[in-house]
Amino acid sequence: MRSLLATVLAAYLIAAIHSILAFINKRRSVQRVAEWATVAGFVVHTCTLAVDWMIDGHYPLFFLRETLSFLAWALVAVYAVALYRYRAQAVGAFTMPLISILIFIALMANPGPNEAPASFSATRLFPIHTTLVIFAYAAFFIVFMASVMYLLQERELKLKTFGAIFHRLPALTTINELATSSAVVGLTLLTLGIATGMIWSWDRYGRMWHNDPKEIFAALTWLVYLVLIIYRSTADWRGRRAAWLGVLGFALVLCTLFGARLFGGYHTFGMLLGF
């Protein structure tokens, strides 16, 4: 489905360019173009995934190309919710380019064999596990973005520089709420994702825990976000420290995502990136 995916890439690129332009010159009309392009891209993207699923006969979240595409799809979905809920347009200027890059790599990547090992596609639990985890990571990416924006905006206010960033980033409260709610959503999804993974593993191997690097990183990630949420909830406002935790947490997410490749272990299933 390369041609469909190329269409998706085109829409996301338009959205990315307009998001950046809107971020720079603050024109509402440009922002609208970006939003419509995102919506159009997302619709085609959803169709692409569905078509993939029908043709290949397995849930489109297994091989490298699919995983990247699915991750990008989850990011768009999470970003759209953040945009709708918090009007945090600035997020788009950074997220949409990243999403475009993910799709681009997915397009370039080796499509891989069509058949997933039957043992993975046979069970319903495995796709649920991967979907939950992917969405959790997308939510954590928003936490990361919000944390970076918080640190930048707070710095502007403290140093009273009032430069371009000051005028373009949302208010501290908005960013703070965005980070908090994304972290809660992300942690919930990750918890469910890990649980389903354990059950699946129990069914298949008779054990829940394999002590492989990916699992250890995932557990660490889970712990960091748990600490982050507890830390945030013990006061009305945590500011910088919570924001730094959001950045650290995302570093762990990246380790978890790519950990399997770097350190090997049980979660490397041939062509897979992760999972």
Next chain:
Amino acid sequence: MSIILIGVNHKTAPVEIRERLAFTDEACADGLRRLVDGEVVREGLIVSTCNRVEILSATTAEQMESGAGRLAQFIDAAASLPTGFLSNHLYRHADDEAVRHLFRVASSLDSMVVGEPQVLGQVRRAYSVAVEAGTAGRILNRLVHHTFRVAKRVRNETGIAANAVSISYMAVELGKKIFNTLKGCTVLLIGAGEMAELSARHLLNAGASRVLIANRTEAAAQEIAREFGALTLPFDQLDQGLAEADVVICSTGAPTYVLTEQQARRALGRRRNRPTCFIDISVPRNIDPAVGKVPNVFLFDIDDLESVITSNIREREREAERAELIVQSEVMQFQQSLRLMDVGPTIGAMREKFQDVARAEMARQRKRLGVLTQEQEAAIEALLVSTVNKISHPILNQMRRFYETSEPDAAVTPDENFDLEE
């Protein structure tokens, strides 16, 4: 028709001259009735603010020169100055330039502080005075309504009024950068200076729900409190107020720090770390600069505010360049609509005339047709009229297009060709 504008503003005339010229609303109405004679000056409008006096009028194209002379005389007389005294300070604009000038004034591109919103309201009032005086006719009506549209467009499509350029409004802008919305915020005024009062008013307008006032002299605090529906706070209970306040504006005349880092930290603890915006507009400063180092506390002194304002003004000036482009294109649109307005009634009259010819012919030949039913009669008339309309339609359309795109003076005057003036 021609539009003439004559006036002085803060760039061309010192305040000594502007104050002599300033019109009150009544003087405006009187002056307009004297100025507009229906012969040379057909329509008139006077915009008088502290920074400008502009007299706008419509004359026929042929009488433009004498009209401009009348305006100059009028303005000299209004200021009770000898004729020609003002000539160095006056600017004159005609047609496109006059339209452009009015658009720029109403969009606040010609203001002392670019983007300030008051001037549009002043133009609006000037217009209603002219309407009441009966001196706003079809040209000025159209022009002024177009002007409102341009001003609105400039405001919406450029950031010309986006950033605060006054100290008192900075509290709102900074508050919004921290709290996003000021709805439900509590404001604490320490000291009751005029500037603090003004800031509090802006904050209330922006949605702040509560104002607390702490002042050394209770009586002064009470007085302001009544005005805002605010609560007063004894000075020794300042800590209580600090714990509740999201925005604190400090402007006492005290020679030392009124607020210390210790107090700010204590307040932060009681607020469960929710951020606070401190604005210190007093000189010497009343808030210890160390307060700014407390996490989640944002402190701005008068110099900080000034520097933001300077950068905001620069930002507005950049936006003003975009606004000029909008004005430019709107001037062209207005000219076009004016031409259409000139030709519109003429075309209507021509169509009527053609139809009359058809009906007259019908009446002349009616006898020969013998007895007809009413339906038949109506059908014949409809046939004639629609034939005439269909034949004349392309010609009239061409005429309309010609007027839209070129100088009306160069066009054939249809009135003469078709003898419409009978």
